[in-house]
Amino acid sequence: MAERCPACGSCGMPMEKPEDYALGDVTRPYCRFCTDARGELLPYEQVLETNARFYVESQGVTSAAATAMARAMLADMPAWRNRH
Amino acid sequence: MQAANRREQKVVTRERLVNAATALFARKGIAETTTADVARSVRMSHGVVFLHFPRRDDLVIAVIDEFGRRLAAEFRQAFEQDFGLRAVLQAHLRVLAEFEPFYARLVTEAPMLPPKVRSTLMMLHAAVSARMFTALERDRKAGRARRFERPLLFNTWIGLVHHYLVNRDVFATGDSVIAEQGEALVNHFMTLVKP
Numbered sequence: 001m002a003e004r005c006p007a008c009g010s011c012g013m014p015m016e017k018p019e020d021y022a023l024g025d026v027t028r029p030y031c032r033f034c035t036d037a038r039g040e041l042l043p044y045e046q047v048l049e050t051n052a053r054f055y056v057e058s059q060g061v062t063s064a065a066a067t068a069m070a071r072a073m074l075a076d077m078p079a080w081r082n083r084h
Numbered sequence: 085m086q087a088a089n090r091r092e093q094k095v096v097t098r099e100r101l102v103n104a105a106t107a108l109f110a111r112k113g114i115a116e117t118t119t120a121d122v123a124r125s126v127r128m129s130h131g132v133v134f135l136h137f138p139r140r141d142d143l144v145i146a147v148i149d150e151f152g153r154r155l156a157a158e159f160r161q162a163f164e165q166d167f168g169l170r171a172v173l174q175a176h177l178r179v180l181a182e183f184e185p186f187y188a189r190l191v192t193e194a195p196m197l198p199p200k201v202r203s204t205l206m207m208l209h210a211a212v213s214a215r216m217f218t219a220l221e222r223d224r225k226a227g228r229a230r231r232f233e234r235p236l237l238f239n240t241w242i243g244l245v246h247h248y249l250v251n252r253d254v255f256a257t258g259d260s261v262i263a264e265q266g267e268a269l270v271n272h273f274m275t276l277v278k279p
Binding site: 073 | 152153157160168199200202203204205209210211213215233234235236238239
C-alpha cells in the first residue's frame with residue numbers, strides 16, 4: 001500500500017508537502033485552503049463554498065449539487081463533525 | 085514498545101481489512117457487500133471490523149482514499165519526469181489498472197451509493213481534472229495543444245474511460261480493459277487536444 005500522508009482535518013485534502021499546510025507548518029492540522037493568513041481555521045460557510053467551487057470548476061456540476069457534495073464531504077471531518 | 089507494537093498491529097489489521105474489502109467490493113458489488121462479509125473473508129470478528137470501520141461506507145471511502153494516495157504518488161512522479169498531458173493520462177490509467185475491478189464497480193454503482201461515497205469519488209475526479217488542466221495549459225503554451233474548458237476536458241476523458249470500464253467485459257479479452265485499450269484511449273485523446 002502507498003505510504004499514508006496526513007490529511008487536512010477540515011476538508012480531507014492530503015497534505016504531502018510543507019506548503020500544503022497552514023503557514024507551511026507541518027504541525028498544523030489544517031491545509032492552506034481552509035485557513036486564513038494567520039493560520040486560523042476559516043468559518044464553515046467559507047470552507048463549504050471553496051469545496052463546492054472545486055466541484056463546479058473541475059467538472060461543471062450544478063452549484064446545488066456541488067454544495068450538497070461539499071456538505072457531505074465536510075460532515076464527518078474532525079473540524080466540523082460536532083458543529084451542531 | 086508495547087504501544088508501538090499495538091499501533092503497528094492496528095495498521096496491519098486496517099490494511100488487511102481494506103485489501104479484503106477491495107476484493108469483495110469488486111467481486112460482489114459495493115451495495116451487496118456487508119462489513120460482516122469482510123470480517124468473514126479475513127476470519128476476524130465483526131467487532132474488529134466495526135472498531136476500524138463503523139459503517140460499510142467508511143470501508144468504501146478507505147479504498148477510494150487508497151486509490152487517491154496511489155494516484156497522487158503517480159502524478160508526482162509523472163510531473164517530475166514529463167509535465168505533459170500524455171504523462172498525466174498515462175499515470176491516471178496506471179493507477180486505474182491497479183484498482184480496475186473495484187473501480188469499475190464503483191463507477192457503475194456510483195449514482196446509487198450514499199452521498200458521502202459519491203462526493204469522495206467526485207472529489208478525486210476534481211483532483212484529476214486539476215492535474216489534467218495544468219498539464220494541458222503547459223502543452224498549450226508550448227504549442228502542443230489547443231484550448232479546452234476545464235470541465236469538458238476532464239469530462240471528455242473520464243466519459244471515455246468510464247465507458248470502457250463499465251463495459252469492460254465486451255472491450256477486453258482478458259482481465260484488464262485498461263491494459264488492452266488504455267494506450268489507444270490516450271492516443272485518441274491526444275489527437276483531440278492537438279492544435
